[in-house]
Amino acid sequence: MPAEPGVDDVFDPADEFPEHAPAVGGSRRWFLALLVVMAVGGGVLAWYNTRPETSVVPELAGLRQGAALNQLGPFEATIIEEASETVEPGVVIRSEPAAGTTLENGSKITLVVSTGPAPRALPELVGLTLADATAQLGELGLVLIEAEPQFDEVVVPGVVLSWSVPAAPTLGVGATVTKGTTVQVVLSAGPAPRSVPALAGLTFEDATKVLQDLGLVIFRVPDEFDVNVPAGTVIRQDIPAGSAVERGAQVSVAVSKGQDVIVMPALAGLDYNTIVAALQGAGFVIGSVVGDTTQAFQSATVNAAPVVDAQQFLRGTKVDLTFAPTPAPVVTIVPGG
Template sequence: MAISRVSDRVGQVLGGRYRLLGPIGTGASATVYLADDVVLRRRVAVKVLHAALADDAAFLKRFQAEAQAAAALNHPHVMGVHDWGQGDVPYLVTELLGGGSLRAMLDLGHHLDPSQVRDVGIEAARGLDYAHRRGFVHRDIKPANLLFDDEGRLRIADFGLARALAEAAWTEPMGAVLGTARYASPEQAQGRPLDGRSDVYSLALVLVEALTGEVPFTADTTLGTLMARVGHPLPIPEQAGPLTAALAAAGNDDPAERPDAGSFATLLMAAGDLGPASPLPLAGTATIDPDAFEPREPTTLFVSERQLRAELDPEIMAAPPGTTTNGLTIVHEGIEVVQPETVRVDRDPPADDEPRSRAERRRRRKEEQRAQKADAEALALAGAGVDDGPPPIGDGAGEPPRRRRRARYVVAALVVLALLGGGSAAAWYSTRPATFVLPSYVGGPVDAALAELAEHDLVVEQRQEFDDVEAEGTVIGQDPGAGVELEEGEAVALVVSRGPPPVAVPPADQIGGKSLQQVTDELAAIGLTVGEVTRTYDENWDYDTVLGLAEGTPAELPRGGAVALTVSDGPFPRTVPAGLVGGTYDAAVAALEAEALVPEKVEQFDDEAAVGTVLSLDPQGGATVERGSSVTVVVSKGPELVTIPSSIVGMTILEASTALQNLGLYVGGIQGSPLSPVTGSDPAVGQAVRKETSVSLTTR
């Protein structure tokens, strides 16, 4: 199967649900895309593996099992897996993190100080400990797999994927063996069975690189890099300071002497007083121009022609979604509807001398209206004067000249009066205020409405209301409605959206005692997010349990606002009591249980210590551990005794000497002929003695 180029997949929809918007990262075995989950309307990250993997049946089988198992991991420091699939290519759908990776951070030249390294290490170790206790070994801990959200909280990515790829015999381009040799543990280099302590070693390498910018044991070749750390402990740089002991323990080349992830987190917490860590210099993820995406389809309001002509009852707007009345249909996304027919209005193009600006056209129209009205009134008055009274009898030819002159004077006077009346009408019309027919401003920006109303000298009265649908600054109502003619100086009332109403913050007693993830989900469901998290030790609540709201949190926040929380960091760390070695086991148990620690008894022989004497502790006295941690107490069983076997009777001196030496005894003398068989011993056969005891053999 040919491997598609990265750009070929942009716009593709995987699983009928995940639309790939653009690449945000690429690696040897996969490309990561920013994607839209078109079902839940959210942005996610989709890791699309190389198309060649689709031909590997062994990989597909392992990939399915590992993806299902990894999706069950639910921890604040493990990247959430939302979905997976294997269409033409296998892919994983994960949460989208905006803080970028530790690799990107280091590539930008940012090194971490010891306090930042401590916090990163603790979060990573806690995530690994959670996964290890559920049977997961990551196998590929490296800076590129340590990601951060926008608030700098760490997530470990790709659990299960490295194992699926390794067991499918997949190789990277150019034949390189899968995995990152720069961060492999000594047991990985030797091909030995792996457990969670292999991830701890890799994490130690990553933390050293975060401090110094360099990875220890890096050679010119992959084989040289792998073998350089076999048999050699991890060198710890001077910059580590108080972290030296913890990093040295995690970098032990012998996995049997290396702490597990939980113990490593405890060692990091106990690493002196480093003070609070400053915020991490997050690199962020690759950005994509939003204009490159097709816009999401909003909820659509279809409006009929009759409503545009102000012939529709406004009460239809209050009808439930899906209602259709008088040509108006209100629908939500996902409902297939048909837009009502519209009317096309063809207009003749303007003449060359016709003004094109609206202001000029309005000025000319007013002048024409005044002139037309004046002419009409003048003609009306003139006609009324000429026709007034009964017509003269006859054609007037025989009328006396005086009467004809009088008639002409009357007509002239009436014409003058008509002209005077027309001038008065024109003067009256010129002083009449201009009018303006209101359009519909509903659904548009209020700034545009204000500008147009001010241009027509209309007074605007604004009222703001919350609205779940329209964005802030959008007109959601007006009075008078569209089509009403107003004169200059008259008032128009606009109702403007203030955006969604504020959201009530859940009270402290409603969220206290729940996990941070649970509270995060509940806040998201009501339109809020988790803001600053303040952590504090608490004897009564486990790690990541929400204790309550941060001080000063308001009762309401704008939709999308951040809620500051106080979260438990677990119980206070415990110190293993000192001075227990040499005492009795009962005294050690009492001291450990007083610190809420769990003693585990291990007995061993000791030639010097009496039975029941404490020989050693693990962890040692003075070590800092979490509450409830197990402490191994090694107790003396006294000297180891050996029973002189009865089987030596009848043996030759040589045979008996060999049998005794195998038991840790030796022959100190022979009573009788050395050529005769053994008949007894001193101490006697069947007696229990200490090792290294001298035994005298008796013969005939």
Template sequence: MAGGRAVEPPEHARGRADALVGRLLDGRYRIGPRIARGGMASVYEATDIRLDRTVAVKVMHPGLGDDDEFAQRFVREARAAARLNHPHVVGVYDQGDDDGVVFLAMEHIPGHTLRDVIRKESPMTPARALSLIEPVVSALAAAHRAGLIHRDVKPENVLIGDEAHGGRIKVADFGLAKAVSADTQHTATGGVLIGTVSYLAPELVVDGRSDARADVYAAGVVLYELLTGNKPHEGESPIQVAYRHVHEDVAAPSEAAPDIPAYVDALVARATARDRSQRPADAGVLLHQIHRVAQALRDGVVDDPELTADLAPSRTAPEADELRDVSDDTAPEPFDPIAMANYREHTTAFEQLPAPRPPIAAAAPTAASPAPTPAPAPARKPSTPVPVITTARRRSVRGPLVFLLVVLLLAGLGGGAWWFGYARYTTTPGVLGVTEQAATSELDSAGLAADIGTPRYSETVEAGLVLGSDPEPGERVLKDGTVTLVVSLGPERYDVPTLAGMTEDQAQDAITEAKLANGESVEKFSDKVAAGSVMRSDPAAGTTVKPDTPVDLVVSKGRRPIEIADWTGEDAEKATNALEKRKLVVEVTGEEFSDTVAEGDVISQEPTAGPLFKGDTVQLVVSKGPELVEVPQMRAKGVEAATQELEALGFEVAVENSENYIGLGFVFSTSPGAGDMVAKGSTITLYLI
């Protein structure tokens, strides 16, 4: 499995053949069965015939691979991904183009995906969820430091090796999404929407632009899913889900699982804030926050208001668009073109209607009481003209007075606006890159007060110098106001802790607490360190390194077992040399006569088989050969007497007549002769005279 998607059934089970199966790509990769398929590529198990190893080959779908411009982008991003050397990133070995087939050769990870774990275990405890998300965020942090954004973080792209591979968690598909999305639209109706919609950050939905904080958002959604077993936003269509990402906050996990501490809710809220300025700047910052929360969980902390307040995103006023959405709950979702068109047409017509007139104070006549018919006016008589007396009209002062008042009001408003909007402000001086004391003096000279904020690490600004200010240099600040200074702690570095003698679990916990990353663990035999204990680390203890630097462990397998052979019946000197060469101690516990084992050979060995360990003792009993007895003088003795004496000494007796036999029946000579040393059981021949 590689590429982070569900394993497919074999080709014959689907009833169709795959033209790539059996093909040799680039003269090197023999394509085997397809093991996964996604929206942009298929993944095959393959054999690297040059290095004789199993790899995963990701092949772009023809619709993408045929585009030369896309292929070039894909190659560039593949090279960037290949530069990521991290224990939790799927390694990229090779890339190529074989007659239009654009492919990647990657590390093959047999096992399952994080999606399978979610199906089986979720909802899970916060400690378990953080242990699964921590390697993912660690991999993203390494990518962000290298300037690479994943853009498609989801459980399907998190691979978990089987037991044979140590269950290691690795993130796949770095660089692929960026290659595809370079010139495509992130809309519901046109182009390609890169990234699974359930994990898309709001800014990707709105304008298609993203940075490291989009990966942070996706990781926060995955953490929510681990904690609750559900995705935070559901809908009948991908468009509805995308709409909710833009307009709805991710709910607190404790609403679904009440036992979750408030500071875990705050961690999820910070990572999934819709306003990306409220999120951690990149995965490295999120990883640090995860370490803090994990430590609180390990310490059994039920509630930590200070940690919760530190992690929770600050409340900001909603944007104008959001206010309009809230005030008009009849508006359809903006991603439905037809509904939006109907809505706009309806609202436009409504806005064109004349405004309703104010009600008339007098009551209108009712139907029951018809209006009275006016009486005809009486006829007037012709009137005689009467002279009109006129007087001089007095000039009204109301107009100039009102004008003066308006002018004064406008002047007051303008003056107030000038004062409140400009005059009472000054410009924040530039105090970056100087010492705290110098910055404070500069602010004091400008009539401003200095407040020291939380210091931060910096790779570019030396420790003790001002890293930033709030407001920033050049921004407006109230006269006699306060400027918060952020002082640099210098590069963030941590010492590798002393891990020798710890168990592997203890060492990994110590590495995590030191804000470093767990690397590979290699087992080696040791005659001095107990099995299961750490022998040493790489980098070595006391080495000062960057945060999230992988620390590899060498773990003792205990004493090296030594298998031995049974040397019984073999030359004792040869056996001693062979055993001592294997760092064993040989002890000859005795020498014995043996009628069956030759002199100098091993009669017995203890123990006869292993395993033994360096310095253990092997005991040998060495043969002296058969026991020898001197043949006595038998001449002139009778046959019976000589026979009895020799048999008593352990000999066999044979009787023969000598060449000079004359019938006396006495022993004339023996063979072997008298005085010879002969092994017991040997035959002594008596020659009679």
């Protein structure tokens, strides 16, 4: 029969968990250490067997896109494009991550591929000097060429009147072109030359208007007598008709005062020397002299026509003079001689 429970059979927790663990022997300690070493080694082996494979990113910059893709090996590629002033189109500028980086096989590498220089926006050139236009295009990597200059009444010489892109004439300000594109400019040649008109025979007022309408300036030199040209009419000009001159050039003209009329002085009662002085002083020329100049003055004629005091003639008219003849000698007869 089973024994009845007694006082000695009551459960004591201290019996289950003694205050001091029983001492472990030396062989057991070595066994436990071996287990620990085996566990660590197994973990290392497991990590080694399951670790990801890695490779180094190769140098891809400077390769063409196709060649770079062939060099990627275990990596996958993502292509993005970027403008470059120095790298040719289709050539790799750089990789991301950079060459020399260690990555897990199968990682994505971004290849930044050049599209060449960035497009240039065409600037406004009208109103610029040739030097400024050249500099502005040069900064953009564009090439300036000159077309035949054109005359312009407003824009000063050497300033851009218009421009265009020969390869695409419809392009305007703000349109984009590639680096190296040629831009042709048309410069002002200033006002067109003026052909000097013929002014002889015009009144001074009419000649002035004709020149002013052409943008020329008239200058009146001292008037001159002219037998054939009426007073107030242009006799001559210093620049021949048909000559080409710049706008604003000065043309000098001489205007007729008409015929140079002189007045016959009073000659009656004067001796020869006084008559000559009076006629020459008035602008006449002494013609033929008939008679004895020491005798009395008889008459003055022009072209055989008698003249009167204050009669008008042209300067330089010849006057013929007539004096009384030399008296006959007086013969004295002595009676009874």
